[in-house]
Amino acid sequence: MIPTCKTLATAVLGVAILTSAAVAGEWATKDEAQAMVVKAVAFVKSQGAAKAYDAFTKKNPDFIDRDLYVVVYGMDGKVLAHGANEKLVGKDLLDAQDVDGKYYVKERVDWAKSKGKFWQEYKFVNPVTKKIEPKQMYCEKLDETAVCGGVYKL
Numbered sequence: 001m002i003p004t005c006k007t008l009a010t011a012v013l014g015v016a017i018l019t020s021a022a023v024a025g026e027w028a029t030k031d032e033a034q035a036m037v038v039k040a041v042a043f044v045k046s047q048g049a050a051k052a053y054d055a056f057t058k059k060n061p062d063f064i065d066r067d068l069y070v071v072v073y074g075m076d077g078k079v080l081a082h083g084a085n086e087k088l089v090g091k092d093l094l095d096a097q098d099v100d101g102k103y104y105v106k107e108r109v110d111w112a113k114s115k116g117k118f119w120q121e122y123k124f125v126n127p128v129t130k131k132i133e134p135k136q137m138y139c140e141k142l143d144e145t146a147v148c149g150g151v152y153k154l
Helices: 005-024 030-047 049-057 104-114
Strands: 068-074 079-082 117-125 132-142 145-152
Touching: 030 049, 030 068, 030 132, 030 145, 049 068, 049 079, 068 104, 104 117, 104 132, 104 145
Parallel strands: none
Antiparallel strands: 068 079, 068 145, 117 132, 132 145
């Protein structure tokens, strides 16, 4: 029996839907990023900054999930914790730019001061793919810090 165009189209659509569902599970969602930041803020409040920053940076499984991790900046642009790159901790990144020339850390700090909670878009290296990709970062101001977690827009 030769399949009809309708049968082939249905089969192709079915494979596309299954593939999309499988791929969607590989990457964190905006809801997961926001929930991770809320959990990280609560952890800082209950355990103290030193213990929390250490957990975030040392990739505690409670604070890293696929391409999602926690990063904390001081209001001066200094990295206090970074779940994807421990070498960035202690560095002043206020003047860091993404590939499009956007001063994303300066903007993040400014928005933390003025908005408190926000989503930000910029480009950054995805720790899973190792490629520069569009990213959306959710941040919440906590005292004199911005606690953030982001997702890549694939």
